[in-house]
Ligand code: FES
């Protein structure tokens with residue numbers, strides 16, 4: 001199976017029904033996508049598939065063939081972090097950080113659809129992502145900050 | 161993968177060898193026992209045959225010949241941001257930048273023994289220790305520079321890891337440390353810089369490691385990987401306490417690439433990948449003998465029957481009973497461990513608040529000496545009091561032993577919900593009296609089963625009886641952020657509100673009249689002012705409530721605005737919380753903790769409850785157990801009170817305790833319906 005991940009082609013030999021999350025983590029050592037629930041309820045495993053946020057724990061790897069997959073590892077441009085990543089740092093929008101990769105990728109997908117979302121739109125857009133540490137309001141701030149600092153070009157994920 | 165291999169190699173270095181091997185430089189050790197007064201060259205501590213380190217070391221700090229500053233502590237980072245606050249403490253005393261300081265945490269081979277990271281103890285105990293050590297190192301460097309330059313100590317100043325002498329002479333920490341071969345053991349001497357002189361302490365230093373987190377590079381325990389590593393699954397009983405009567409593992413064992421491990425009641429598999437492990441565990445046929453047990457519907461009757469019957473104080477006028485449900489921590493990262501054996505020695509990476517406790521569990525489980533067990537705790541995807549025990553580590557080690565290869569085990573969400581432990585449920589009975597002037601005259605407060613934390617009342621009552629009655633818990637219980645302080649504050653602050661209502665007095669005025677604790681009074685006044693309490697008038701679909709309290713050196717007051725929808729839903733719209741935990745170490749991180757505690761507390765206040773029957777957890781996943789999400793979160797304003805004159809206390813727990821009673825009191829102000837159980841929402845909906 002050929003996968004396009006973060007702009008790089010990866011060949012994996014596995015069951016197409018296997019969840020993408022575990023192929024990323026266990027076959028390709030891309031551990032940025034996290035396991036939180038395995039039932040599409042927490043968003044910790046979020047990746048972008050053709051620019052759209054998807055729960056990799058319930059996405060069969062076969063369904064991602066022929067599409068562009070972006071994981072958190074592919075978001076920064078070399079040493080230059082993505083504006084959403086820096087907004088999360090600047091707003092201190094994390095505690096343990098286990099939800100952060102999923103939050104950031106969900107935000108990237110959200111901003112692609114809606115470049116300047118209202119608070120209500122952000123909350124609605126990220127409702128499927130759980131932060132057990134409860135940093136939600138800071139995440140909303142970070143999304144708004146990123147929306148302000150990003151050019152429309154930057155809102156398009158690099159590998160989408 | 162390379163990092164982890166290096167880490168394995170590092171584990172081979174025993175702690176005392178490590179101290180010998182750190183090379184030259186400056187080493188300060190902190191002992192909780194008797195201080196070895198001898199200030200020395202290396203001889204006292206290394207190379208003179210005295211290789212047995214005292215058991216009572218609390219931390220150590222090293223400045224290497226290259227200028228690298230490393231502090232070693234057994235504390236662990238689970239999102240409470242102590243990696244940052246402790247770094248600030250060291251940098252402050254060394255007058256250097258936080259970026260120059262590295263912290264090694266929670267590694268049983270490299271850091272001193274530590275009881276664990278819980279109880280809000282890191283900030284009041286570990287931060288001053290690191291400060292004392294760093295201050296000692298700073299003075300050693302300064303003295304040495306003074307000698308070299310032939311000047312007085314006072315003439316030397318510090319700038320970003322350099323010492324500056326008169327006439328602009330300059331030496332780096334590394335240049336000095338490489339010439340010094342100096343070690344010292346110190347004890348408590350109260351020489352830490354006072355809070356009003358802090359430079360880096362008290363400022364919002366950004367989270368250490370944030371960049372690794374946002375780029376996905378940080379490896380949590382569940383992200384660790386070793387060459388040849390297998391993936392584990394464990395066969396779980398159908399209910400708590402079930403005994404395995406027979407098991408047939410032949411179908412599973414026949415699958416290529418799978419090892420079945422069967423040891424007493426433990427049955428598990430280790431397989432080449434997680435999918436194979438998941439499939440194979442299903443092939444195991446087991447029979448279990450189950451035992452009858454209490455279900456959720458009988459819980460409170462059970463606790464009442466087995467707890468203490470409420471007596472009542474002589475002049476009791478008012479009597480109420482409050483209940484709290486079991487809830488689960490549900491850290492977003494479930495328990496996880498990677499275990500590997502080599503030459504009879506065991507190394508385990510796992511997310512735990514007690515790495516040394518887990519080392520002991522492992523040593524016991526496998527009959528090893530503790531020296532042959534190495535536990536490493538990478539910064540973990542949260543814990544909230546829920547990761548004290550080491551069962552996942554033991555299971556991974558069992559599988560690794562059976563398979564002869566390293567094994568990773570990540571608990572499923574269902575396992576995390578079922579086989580961890582819960583915040584205890586409880587029944588709290590309160591009886592009280594108030595005189596005609598609206599003053600408390602008696603206070604009889606009995607907590608059954610939920611726990612003794614936060615029992616102390618901040619109010620004056622002539623006649624007080626406060627007691628905790630333990631009851632055997634039907635479910636496995638354990639610590640949870642704030643412990644029983646949440647339950648006890650819910651009961652106390654709800655009850656105080658009931659008394660105010662009965663007396664026809666404003667809840668704020670009633671509290672201010674009866675409070676005896678000045679710091680509680682100060683936070684209550686601060687929160688009420690920011691909330692504009694006197695102007696907030698309840699209507700039938702909007703209520704306002706407040707609550708206050710104290711525990712573990714933290715003082716909290718919380719005001720909540722709650723709206724009630726026509727379909728009897730409750731929404732918390734706005735929360736103001738004032739918080740005082742002494743001198744503030746990092747304002748932004750403190751605010752973040754307080755906000756997070758409010759959000760977490762809101763879940764237990766409104767809707768979180770473990771449902772169980774016949775030894776099974778019925779809501780063992782996020783689709784069945786509701787946790788706070790974006791749409792549940794109110795606008796939150798935090799008012800921080802900076803008491804530079806008081807030592808800093810921990811702040812990870814107690815900001816959580818005010819929200820539940822504030823919500824219940826707000827609901828009452830709008831509806832005149834008094835909800836005396838947590839979670840509030842189902843009880844409110846049932847009250848129609
Ligand atoms: S792990 Fe995929 S949504 Fe929770």
Ligand code: FES
Pocket residue numbers: 093094095096097098099100130131132133134135239492541542
């Ligand atoms: S920061 Fe811990 S789960 Fe979001």
